[in-house]
Amino acid sequence: MGGSVWVDSEVGKGSCFGFRLVLPVAEDQTTRQVSVSLKRALVADDQFINRTILERQLATCGMDVKLCRSGAEVLAELAVDSGYDVLITDHEMPEMNGIELAEQVREQGYDLPIVLFSSNPAGARDGAGAVHLAAVMQKPLLRAELYRNLQNLSGPKKSAQSAPDAVPGPKAGQMMRVLAAEDNRTNQLVFRKMVKDLSIDLVFANNGHEALSLFDSFKPDLIFMDISMPEMD
Template sequence: MQRNLEHIGVRVTSCGTGAEGLAALDGSIDLLLVDDTLPDMDGIEFARTVHVSDPAIEVILYSQTPDKIRDSMEDTSVRRIMKNPISVTELLAEVSTMQLVPVGTRPMRVLAAEDNKTNRLVLRKMLQRLNIDLQLATNGQEAVALFETFRPDLVFMDISMPKMNGKDAAAAIRALEDGASSCPIVALTAHAIQDEKERILAAGLDHFLTKPLRKAELVALLNRYCPNAAFPLEGQLVG
């Protein structure tokens, strides 16, 4: 939950107990997201205590059984009761009405260049549950042409491809940028030799991943470069 909120520009303080949460109320908090089953008190009790100390703080309570607790909330000011796990779409819609932060309006655009059909299928499967627009190229020439029309936020570039290799394709992309903001390009290669890595990075690529690819490494780079204008990558926020 913290990662998703920080991605859209929210400053987040995470607390594991109700007591920690109450101690963190320093006058700078606009919104509280409260689990209804805290270790040291229930969420309703926490919300009541917060309402007494600072009625201006907005509270969203989330629960696996939201219908059961609504009747107990009559004397407590709660903005909304949401079902846990929280839908990221619903939460961002709620946050946007508070005008706390700008909310993304499009999926992250990702270009992947890979000449091997099996590797393309594996890559698509690894990333299929993320909120991204993934476009695939089968060689370097296709990658450069797609870059011009698609304008991706991140490029995964196989180094050994026909017609135009990944290093030449990266150089062509850098020439197209012409001083504009630089799109991060991640090299994908089966070679982990240090000299090869240095040559690849010297060609204008920013990162280096060796095959077989690992989903955690791919997702880490996607999260790192996902722009504020894009939706968060994950579909659910789990409390």
């Protein structure tokens, strides 16, 4: 790959390995700034690096961000200031996970949209607390997917207010929902990159059983399916 690799080692102390590669930029840095009407975001994640990355990504949309390390901090912040436009929370957090946090937020009367990011989005959608979530995103979180969900939260509310008498049903121009059943993470990444320029709502299932569950909850328009998967092929 045209790079270099090295090791520095000292007997009795240990070794330090390193490598250097020149790679192309994964995302177009000249992409136009996304249009998001949401102005204030409350972010919950127990990992410092994840909070920092989310803060930078949301700042690109012109959003003011309040960072919290736990669900308890989120509830304490909402008790002082409930004027946030969206709550973005990690699924797996100590003491109170993202689903439990969403349930607490609703029980205390707050109606802001809640976005969950999870390494097991299918499980999150099947959970009892999924009814409280506006969106569930796959970890690791892709910037383009985050922006797309924020735009979805920005748009439908306004159109619903401008046309209150509209007949309920699928909105014109609604993104196609695509379910991909694939247990191999590398194949998932490759597939996601292949369709990244398409305006679709893409969700992955790790096996046939997950795909069946998502068929009921996600209601896909199109399914891509691997032939060889664990539990159910």
